[in-house]
Amino acid sequence: MPARSRALWFAAMGVYAFLYLPLLIVIVFSFNDSRLNARWTGFTLDWYAKLLGNQQLLTAAWNSLVIALAVTLISVLVGTIAGIALSRYRARALSLLVVTPMAVPDILTGVSLLVFFVMIHLTLGMQSVILAHVSFCISFVAIVVRSALTNLDPHLVEAARDLGATPFIAFRKVVMPAITPGIVAGALLAFTLSIDDFVITFFTAGAGTTTLPLQVYSMIKVSITPEINAVSTLLMVMTLSLVVLASRLAPETIRT
Amino acid sequence: MSLLEMRHITRRFDDDTVAVDDLSLSIQPGEFFTLLGPSGCGKTTLLRMIAGFDDPDAGSLLLDGEELAGVPPEQRPVHTVFQSYALFPHMSVAENVAFPLRMASVRRAEREQRTREALEQVRLADFAHRRPDQLSGGQRQRVAVARALVNRPRLLLLDEPLAALDLKMREQMQIELISLQMEVGITFVYVTHDQGEALALSDRLAVMNNGRVEQVGDPSDVYEFPDTRFVADFIGTCNLLDGSVGQSETGLVYLDVPGLGPLGVASDASPRTGAPGTLAVRPEKVRIDARIEPATHENRLEGTVHDQLYLGDVTVYRIEITDGQLVEAMLPNTSARGERFFDFGDQVQLAWRHDAGRLLAD
Amino acid sequence: MTRAGSLQTEAVKRRLLVGLPTLVLLVLFAAPTLIMVLATFQFPDDFGGLAPAWYSDSDGVHLDLTLENYERFAGEAIYLKIFWRSLVYATLTTLFCAALAYPLAMFITRAPSRIRDLLVLLVILPFWSNFLIRVYAWMSILGPRSLFTEGLNGLLGWFGLGPVTLLFTPFAVIVGLVYVHLPFMVLPLYANLCRHDPAWLDAARDLGASPWKTFVGVTLPMSVPGLVAGSLLVFIPALGAFAVPDILGGAQGAMIGNLISDQFLSARDWPFGSTIAVALTLFVVFIAWLMTAVARRLPGGAAHAR
Numbered sequence: 047m048p049a050r051s052r053a054l055w056f057a058a059m060g061v062y063a064f065l066y067l068p069l070l071i072v073i074v075f076s077f078n079d080s081r082l083n084a085r086w087t088g089f090t091l092d093w094y095a096k097l098l099g100n101q102q103l104l105t106a107a108w109n110s111l112v113i114a115l116a117v118t119l120i121s122v123l124v125g126t127i128a129g130i131a132l133s134r135y136r137a138r139a140l141s142l143l144v145v146t147p148m149a150v151p152d153i154l155t156g157v158s159l160l161v162f163f164v165m166i167h168l169t170l171g172m173q174s175v176i177l178a179h180v181s182f183c184i185s186f187v188a189i190v191v192r193s194a195l196t197n198l199d200p201h202l203v204e205a206a207r208d209l210g211a212t213p214f215i216a217f218r219k220v221v222m223p224a225i226t227p228g229i230v231a232g233a234l235l236a237f238t239l240s241i242d243d244f245v246i247t248f249f250t251a252g253a254g255t256t257t258l259p260l261q262v263y264s265m266i267k268v269s270i271t272p273e274i275n276a277v278s279t280l281l282m283v284m285t286l287s288l289v290v291l292a293s294r295l296a297p298e299t300i301r302t
Numbered sequence: 303m304s305l306l307e308m309r310h311i312t313r314r315f316d317d318d319t320v321a322v323d324d325l326s327l328s329i330q331p332g333e334f335f336t337l338l339g340p341s342g343c344g345k346t347t348l349l350r351m352i353a354g355f356d357d358p359d360a361g362s363l364l365l366d367g368e369e370l371a372g373v374p375p376e377q378r379p380v381h382t383v384f385q386s387y388a389l390f391p392h393m394s395v396a397e398n399v400a401f402p403l404r405m406a407s408v409r410r411a412e413r414e415q416r417t418r419e420a421l422e423q424v425r426l427a428d429f430a431h432r433r434p435d436q437l438s439g440g441q442r443q444r445v446a447v448a449r450a451l452v453n454r455p456r457l458l459l460l461d462e463p464l465a466a467l468d469l470k471m472r473e474q475m476q477i478e479l480i481s482l483q484m485e486v487g488i489t490f491v492y493v494t495h496d497q498g499e500a501l502a503l504s505d506r507l508a509v510m511n512n513g514r515v516e517q518v519g520d521p522s523d524v525y526e527f528p529d530t531r532f533v534a535d536f537i538g539t540c541n542l543l544d545g546s547v548g549q550s551e552t553g554l555v556y557l558d559v560p561g562l563g564p565l566g567v568a569s570d571a572s573p574r575t576g577a578p579g580t581l582a583v584r585p586e587k588v589r590i591d592a593r594i595e596p597a598t599h600e601n602r603l604e605g606t607v608h609d610q611l612y613l614g615d616v617t618v619y620r621i622e623i624t625d626g627q628l629v630e631a632m633l634p635n636t637s638a639r640g641e642r643f644f645d646f647g648d649q650v651q652l653a654w655r656h657d658a659g660r661l662l663a664d
Numbered sequence: 665m666t667r668a669g670s671l672q673t674e675a676v677k678r679r680l681l682v683g684l685p686t687l688v689l690l691v692l693f694a695a696p697t698l699i700m701v702l703a704t705f706q707f708p709d710d711f712g713g714l715a716p717a718w719y720s721d722s723d724g725v726h727l728d729l730t731l732e733n734y735e736r737f738a739g740e741a742i743y744l745k746i747f748w749r750s751l752v753y754a755t756l757t758t759l760f761c762a763a764l765a766y767p768l769a770m771f772i773t774r775a776p777s778r779i780r781d782l783l784v785l786l787v788i789l790p791f792w793s794n795f796l797i798r799v800y801a802w803m804s805i806l807g808p809r810s811l812f813t814e815g816l817n818g819l820l821g822w823f824g825l826g827p828v829t830l831l832f833t834p835f836a837v838i839v840g841l842v843y844v845h846l847p848f849m850v851l852p853l854y855a856n857l858c859r860h861d862p863a864w865l866d867a868a869r870d871l872g873a874s875p876w877k878t879f880v881g882v883t884l885p886m887s888v889p890g891l892v893a894g895s896l897l898v899f900i901p902a903l904g905a906f907a908v909p910d911i912l913g914g915a916q917g918a919m920i921g922n923l924i925s926d927q928f929l930s931a932r933d934w935p936f937g938s939t940i941a942v943a944l945t946l947f948v949v950f951i952a953w954l955m956t957a958v959a960r961r962l963p964g965g966a967a968h969a970r
Binding site: 050051054055057058061062064065066067068069071072075082083085124125127128130131134135137139140143144146147149150151152153154155157158159160161162164165177178180181184188238242244245248249259262263266267270274278281282285286289 | 678680681682684685686688689690692693694695696697699700703713714764765767768770771772774786787789790792793794795796797798800801802803804805807809810811843846875900901903904905906907911921924925928934937938941944945948952
Binding site for chain 3: 353354355374375376377380381382384385386388389390391392401402405406449450453
């Protein structure tokens with residue numbers, strides 16, 4: 047028995063190492079004083095300094111931020127309504143429309159939106175990327191909000207009404223506090239998904255617009271420099287702080 | 303030779319709590335033996351050590367004279383009926399029952415034959431192809447018993463197997479378990495915290511508390527002659543009257559109980575005068591009436607009815623003797639139309655025989 | 665407010681709450697999907713995009729549609745070959761994910777309850793870093809001059825075997841696919857395993873099963889629903905993977921996703937790209953249906969169907 051648990055322990059630690067070592071290597075090399083991603087030669091912050099001078103990268107980061115904020119705003123609005131609708135009514139069509147996009151491989155979403163945007167003569171750029179991101183972020187927000195509402199005791203609203211609250215006050219005092227963590231978690235999720243998305247953006251951005259992931263992609267494809275390690279490390283720090291924030295604000299809804 | 307011999311078994315947990323403390327017991331072949339005690343008394347830990355899921359830190363466990371320590375559970379001729387039944391949900395009833403036979407590599411024809419017999423024994427032959435989640439609680443319990451008995455273990459352990467059933471079902475299953483045990487002749491070790499169940503089922507029982515055995519004996523011995531205050535209190539209800547030893551004569555000790563005076567209690571012991579002692583007497587042994595003629599070999603008290611608890615078949619009266627000192631008496635409700643015999647504040651007399659009480663030395 | 669009036673406002677409220685998101689998703693999800701299906705019957709435009717689906721002349725309006733794309737897809741061996749290759753990669757990815765996820769999920773299930781949530785969080789955490797970075801990380805590890813590759817080749821040289829290339833090979837693609845999809849296997853498997861009654865394991869041992877037989881006879885069959893859920897979550901995105909083979913695979917490692925993106929971005933044959941995408945969609949739906957149907961018939965499936 048102890049021998050078997052020890053074997054299990056080693057196997058599990060091996061898998062954790064498999065999950066973390068690659069990311070650790072990226073972080074370590076971002077401080078490496080060598081152009082090659084192979085040997086440690088000394089500590090430097092040069093690559094981070096270079097990032098600040100990389101105008102293309104800064105533009106891409108700004109674009110990503112603008113897109114993510116717009117996407118968050120729109121998808122929280124529509125997604126919250128969808129979440130409330132799903133928890134209240136048996137809306138078969140809506141439920142199918144919410145769940146299916148999450149199951150579709152990214153590339154299919156990407157190319158179908160590309161065809162669609164071109165067909166309706168929408169110019170590819172920031173606006174098409176925002177609409178594309180909204181199309182998959184709504185689902186995530188809706189699911190999170192719905193799960194926050196399913197945990198809500200349905201008798202609470204009735205109790206509030208019974209105790210003299212108008213429907214509006216009952217909504218504001220009972221429903222709102224219950225779904226606020228869900229909405230916050232949904233917003234952070236939408237923001238993270240948008241700022242991280244590569245595949246769908248790749249197809250819907252058109253030629254003139256870059257986002258951070260697109261910029262990272264072209265850096266990887268064109269020539270690999272340790273600058274990528276530095277960008278990657280910064281991105282990791284950013285998303286991780288968002289996740290930590292989300293789990294603080296809405297601990298039970300973030301585990302989806 | 304006893305079937306299972308437990309010698310000085312001790313089991314401590316990581317946080318240094320002692321679950322089983324220097325416990326010795328022996329279980330005879332063919333008997334229905336019960337470990338009775340409150341939750342946390344160590345009875346389940348003891349059962350897990352017998353089954354092989356846990357090992358004692360000290361002491362030895364002998365089955366048919368052979369040491370069990372180090373033998374993994376699958377190699378012990380000991381099977382368990384779990385509290386949750388632990389039926390495998392992905393197997394049918396028949397597959398569940400056949401599982402131990404398959405593990406013992408019993409040939410297919412014999413396996414099917416014995417599975418069928420085991421299911422007939424618990425009257426579930428018609429349910430062989432159902433899945434466990436399609437059965438009632440009582441049926442699941444019977445499948446668990448059939449599965450544990452099918453390859454005839456030396457010892458069957460039952461861990462509170464009736465706890466999840468409702469009262470009626472529980473009573474019915476108690477009767478079935480007794481007749482099943484007589485039929486198969488396998489030794490049962492039964493764990494429960496339910497004293498009624500323990501008294502009804504067992505040939506012998508051990509009352510456990512804090513990892514130790516307080517008393518071992520047959521049900522009526524343990525009920526009628528509790529050795530310790532814990533046993534008297536845990537099994538049934540009992541008047542426990544604390545006092546100090548006064549004069550004593552052959553076979554009789556008088557206990558001075560504050561507020562009640564000297565009370566006689568039959569005892570072979572000859573405790574020192576002035577030593578603390580407790581008189582235990584069951585409420586149903588205490589007679590209650592408006593007037594009781596004095597008699598020899600009896601204790602007699604006077605008091606007023608303080609309160610009464612109507613339980614349907616009996617009524618329990620609490621009689622206040624002097625300020626604060628209460629004695630309970632139980633009276634069957636024998637009047638034809640259910641009229642009460644006494645009411646609050648009635649003056650009554652109580653009496654019980656010297657040999658109806660028990661002197662506990664603490 | 666009258667009763668009829670309140671019923672009416674309720675109906676209006678419902679129409680608004682359900683209608684608005686339904687409309688948005690119809691436009692942003694359902695319509696593009698349908699239009700892509702339509703595109704598979706169209707001709708490509710001269711410089712990418714789609715030729716109009718109809719034209720009108722003096723005789724009136726004519727539809728300008730074709731089945732050519734489907735014929736081409738079914739007719740040329742290279743496309744079926746890449747489909748087959750993607751299927752193999754996705755299957756291997758699913759198998760490796762299951763092999764890695766099983767001990768991890770078992771380990772987490774058996775860990776003390778106070779650290780279990782933390783162990784689960786540690787599985788999800790890397791998943792929150794940018795997808796491209798997780799793929800890129802393997803470029804540094806599998807690159808020709810990395811410690812890992814040189815160490816491996818040193819070891820192979822010891823046995824007299826030639827040095828191997830790791831990056832831009834099918835091996836790199838599968839490693840990358842396993843890496844990005846592993847959490848999707850661990851989580852459903854863990855969710856399944858932690859619902860197992862620990863008494864099942866005790867009961868199996870008690871009734872004569874060795875630890876190994878307990879695993880094969882009880883734990884494994886009971887975890888089938890978790891394995892199926894995890895396999896769906898890994899297999900479907902792995903089959904449609906685009907970035908992983910694009911970055912880690914060479915010409916040898918191209919998958920359906922690369923085929924589709926080539927049609928859209930370099931060959932500029934959108935109708936044909938759409939055809940491949942529709943074929944992939946149909947295939948994904950078929951696989952999902954097949955796996956759930958099989959799982960329902962397996963032991964353990966019925967018990968958890970409730």
